[in-house]
Amino acid sequence: MEYSEEEFLSIAGLQHFAFCRRQWALAYLEMQWNENLRTAEGHILHENAHDSFSAEKRGDRIISRGMSVFSRRLGVNGVCDIVEFHASPHGVPIFGREGKWLPVPVEYKRGSPKENDADRLQLCCQAMCLEEMLLCGEIPKAYLYYGETARRTAVPLDEALRGKVAAMLSEMHELSRRNYTPRVKPTKSCNACSLKGLCLPKLCRGGSAADYLKKRLEEFS
Structure with a gap:
């Protein structure tokens, strides 16, 4: 199966999706976004990496x-900060x-290495796009550079990481x-999310509207 360009999703969205599916949907489906210190620092770091293209x-x-990359098989596109040949x-x-x-x-990336796979999934997806675009062999490894540690x-x-990328994109x-x-x-990570004011995670702790109506109807039966 191949996706059309109209169906392409942003590679950067993988990181958000892995962190929180609701955050991804708010940002990439509903087009809602708020900046905070963390996102602003991230933008500056990426601008410095892209430099003069x-x-x-x-x-x-x-x-x-x-460098712009895409994959019709995965249905994604985006921009790599740096590609070393x-x-x-x-x-x-x-x-x-x-x-x-x-x-x-x-x-x-700003900050330091994370325990979860969010950053690694985004990086792996970039490599999979490059393999498809350039018809090269499998890229065995890639690198994440963190601003806080200033190290790669x-x-x-x-295969496990590649399989997770494919499943998550599906x-x-x-x-x-x-x-x-x-x-x-809701988790403690919600406090650091720039979309906390739009997401209103505390309101999601209750049941759904359908559950509420069902419960009310049962009270009258």
Whole structure:
């Protein structure tokens, strides 16, 4: 199955979806968004990474900034902060360059490495897009750069992570097709969410309207 461009979802949405399905739906389906300190810092970090949307060569690497990627199989598109092309016999030819080059995405994030897979899923999806676009071999690993630690973290792109990307995107496409915003299960993470004022998680602690009506009808039966 291949998705049309009209059905494409944002790769960046994977991180939000993994963090909270309701947050993703509010931002990407209902187009509601609020900035806070964390999101503002993230934007600045990404702007610095994208820089001039150019490419440069450093030793045995070619560094491309702000590279657009997509996948018809996954139904996504987006922009990679940085794609490094490493000299490798398993890579692909690049016009005007000798040899073969293997693409390796590098995603910039504020803060420090997370315990959950949110950032890793987004990075893996970028790599899967590059594999499809460039018809290269499987990219074995990619990197996350965190602003707080100012260090890279290598991410193995194994089958488990790739399978999770595909499964999560399938769920996202289904919610997008239905234009459905899931309910939320409030957690302590809600306090750090920029959409807390729009989501109103405390109001979601009660039952649904259907449950309320059913309960009321039972009282009169």
